[in-house]
Amino acid sequence: MSRGKFLALASSCILFVRSAIGVTVYGQGPLGATRTIQPDASWTGLPAYDPTTLTPPVVSPLPTPYFLQLTSDVNAVGGVSIPIKGSFYGFSIEVSVVDQILGKNSSFIQVPFLNLMATLASRGGEVHIRVGGNTQDYTTLVDHLDKGNIIQKQSQNTSNPTDTPALLFTRDLLYMMNNISNFVPVKWYLGIPLNDTTNLRLQIVTEGERILGNNIIGFQVGNEPDLYVRHQHRPTGYGPQDYFNEFQMVVNALAAINSVTDKNNLIGPSMASADWQPSDVWNTGFQTAFGQHLKILSVERYPNDNCAAIYPALGPAKDPQTEFPNYLNHGNIQSLTSQYTASTLLAQSVGKPFHMFETNTASCGGFKGISNSFGAALWATDYGFQMAHSNFSEALLHVGGQHVYYNPFISPPTTQTGYHQWTVGAVFYASLILAEAFGKSGTSRIIDLAANNGNVYTPAYAIWQNGVLSKLALFNYVSDPSDAAVNNVTFAIGGGQTGQPAGTPTTVKVKYLLSQNTASRNITWANQTFGQLFESDGRLMNNLHIDTVTCNNDNTCIVRVPAPGFALVFITDDPTNLGGGDPIQTYTTTAYPKIFNTATVDPSQLATSNGHSGKDRVNLGSTSYGSRSGAIGLRDGMREVLSVIISCAVGWFVIRGV
Template identity: 50%
Template sequence: MHFLSILFPLSYISFALASITVYSQQPLGATASASASAANYTGAAAYDPLLLQAPAVPNPAPNTNFALQVQSSSSNVQGLSIPQSGSFMGFSIEMSVATQVSDSFLQVPFLNLMAALKDRAGRTHVRVGGNTQDYAYIVDSIPNGLVIQKDKALSTNPTDTPTLMWTPELIYMLANVTALTNTKWYLGIPFNDSSNWRLQIAEIGDSVLGDNLLGLQAANEPDLYADHGHRPATYSPYDYYGEFGNLVQALANDNSVSNKNNLIAPNLASGDWTPEMVWDTGFINTYTSNLGALAVEHYPTDNCFAVYGSGTPRDPQTEFPNYLNHTSGYSIVQPYINSSQVALAAGKPFLMMETNTASCGGFPGISDSFGASLWALDYGLTMAYYNFSGALLHVGGQNVYYNPFTPPPTNESTFHQWTVGSTFYSALVIAEVFGSSNNSRIVDMGANDNNIYTPSYAIYENDAPSKVALFNYITDPSGATAYTANIQIAGGQVPSSVKVKYLLAASVSDKANITWAGQTFGDVLSSDGRLQGTEDVQTVNCDQTNNQCSIRVPAPGFALVFLSDSAYSDSAPSATQTFSTTAVTKTMNTATIAASVLATSNGHSGANRALGSTSKGSSGAVVGVRVPGAVALLAMVLGSLVVGRALVR
């Protein structure tokens, strides 16, 4: 059936965490976590049942009834963000991720998940790249029909990252996904040899993906190249400046690349360099016509000691409260506020190309909890407020905790389905916060005397307030810490009623029963990528005499208040397109899909393959990906999604 080879980040320092590729790891079952669940649970991290204790109600508790004044015109709002898109939060996967499914059917939960985002935001963004992009090179074909092959014998660096060979079929696979879900892509140009540029990924990406290629990363974490042995110890921002210039010249001389102005740089991982050190070289002014966006990568902390026994030990229960307040996201964003303004002045988008709860796979009980849903949602809105233009949540294998989605283990794929993680709800809600207008601007309201447990945001479209986003990080089964926000329109009038959608769970520690507007993707190993249940959109009558709409926010919970029917219709999917599969070899958890979509078949024998990864906390490298009949396969993050090349070629 299907399995996966996955990559996820390794951090070298706390609060400035980099993703690198590491091979030759022990199988997952032999790698115990240092978390509290290790003694009782030895299975895959993605299904770890550990539940942490929700933090106690703060003392003193926040005010539970407060006014929230929303300006009637955005012209009266100070600090309003740039226009944002509902596709603001997407996903990051490594280039070397690859897998296959049986030759008789197509697994498409990933298509359903991407369709859910597309139907709210119009599109979604996915990065395929990372450390493996720097050493990747193209070949016309690989023996035995492989589309990707890794050779550890060619590794020449301390992380033991093997060289990646790939064929053009990979890019056709991306185009197939786009044809079904309007997914847009970030790719990366190899940067290991600046005297012999390999530009084929730019050439093929440009010709096959066209406008669906959002940009090309020019280097991945160059601030760590010296530490990784990829450059001399003296490698500096000025050296990167020079190598980037060499790449620009190489592209200028390449007639096979039509779009030469979509490079993304510098993609720092907060190692020894700051973004300002790169800007100070004159980088932006010199290369402004070649830059499509400026970008960084960052994780708030790490859980590497649990995996490797080195670094700083971190107890998930102790770390949990750090994620459950408004200051968490701000502490990540704060070092980049100046750079976001630099990018804005230069007319360039500023991107967070890779992030998640913690490197080395995240924390059990935190990264897969409802608390992480609130955290990633608040963090994402904070980035949007400070003029980032997008953020990509990193996705790993079954041996990490922070996945937005995970397919079942190979030997359970006939009777188990996918697991949709808590942070996918964050991406889904952000898609509705900003909607499909591409004209949503956001401001942090500093609500409730800037209380860190009850942050709120106002969203404006076409100069008028359209939505209000309300958080409550506190878990309080008594209900006493649920609060009421009394929304008032300064200089205007509240509507007669508003629609409200809630993101809810009983506790911040919960992993199951997370709902968005009453719907859920289900529990562990139970999702086909479609929302389950009946949508529950509540209508709240407003007091127009006192110019006030009173919105209750449970503890814990999140409320999205739609201030007009147009704001609601802009974000709400009217007819969600879903994809499902039927297979004669599978008798449980099946549905149907048109035969015309199943134009080709894909198979995976599973023979002679070890579980694969390229980052700390993961298993040994996969030997290759077999593609029967020369049909292209793509490992979309967690494998299992494949669509035939014949659809678009």
């Protein structure tokens, strides 16, 4: 065999081992360093670390510069939102992956998670987290699990076509959550199981209230009930009135439990807006009948789905490259949120906040190359601002585990925790930006400025804090390396024809969210980053850089918005967030989990939300010890890896003529 053929064989062996183990394919380098990740259609590793990179969509014609006339007094502006808190973007964590995200137990809390939450809380005041999802309807509290586990898959047929696992959990899960709240200001949502209304399991309420106390915000009653029939959780014909009746059962059951002190912190209807519309539930009188007991009105909604990639019966799978432009278009976000205008108005009329209780880039795990791209960071930032403008009070970005593309953050596979750190996803930057933009006062109000004659590639928002214009949020969705699409935005406060005194400051501060193009993974916020794959301990890296723009003498100011990019313009000094938040307590650790997973939940069951799992997703390994999915499982896969290594070694000796 020629030397060239041998090198090709050796290269193939190395690449196979790297891909199968999923350890070194990404390379190593300085934290936060720029690295190019090329498309890899043959990727068979975990989706959370898929290196596929798409081609940035082309925009034509390019947007032109534009002018914004603003007023400092919020009372002179029509159409502004209700007051919004800095905790607007929280997180929804699937129950089945809590031991990957929060910690192994109440004594072993994930330090990167604490650091990430502290980073947000220093800017927005606190963080709200839901532990729930598909798996919450089939959870059962038990006194003890083997090996000190806090969760464990139950061998029960849930009649779920997506095989969402039924789960056992212990009180130690709740103690772990409370311990987290003792470190950082995190408050929690929990879900009441609703799979068996003849035998309601309300221990999650009694024990949750007892252990978490004031750290509990509320309890969700059922998850996506409009999908119950589709998932064979209810008989055909189950509808909004049936959910109304079941909600009443929960209310009645809680009323009979003397140990429950707060019986009025329930959340619903949490529909996916798939088989029912919100109005279908409101027409039952739900919001008025349960007004005393309802704390929050909620929905769940993803803008898209990638379900056909898992379930071929649904039709041809969607092409991520074709879907990519849909995430770089402000009009699509406006269209999505406008579907809830009547619902947010209704919520205000009955004095209830309206929450997006679960969302992300796409259900069924998101899209490779989209959900973890800079484009997703821009999209999630715009989507959050638009929901706030549309009078949502809060939205929760879903965390689904190792088998999804859209995670805001994720720990490394358990077998790699000794040498890999966490991966912070693109959409987490959106939560960071919104926390800074809205701040801790709880008085921020926002409006979509319909900028640039409504150009869908250059949206802009204005934010008032304590009644005074505080910030501008300026987007540019266009990728253009020639700088021809850089957008110069001119604004003026007062003066001109406004009848108000000129109020443009002499200088403004600007923080930029930047990357090379919308498909890139290299993301920085004011020059700081959480790094790329396996690089984060939950703390921002690199020096903070804030631009100072000197305004003109004619009451105007010009801010440059790169292509692509986002600019948060500080009209007034915000000592809390301009410098990146108050000094935060961060944490370090020298403790690592054992090499084998201590939980027994199969991550292949946990891939998605909105009633879908990853059971049928092909070529996916499992991080559960002893389990195996459609791809090479970590334990059995090592046998194949060793087999390949041996084969390569044999090939070497054959080549050498030994």
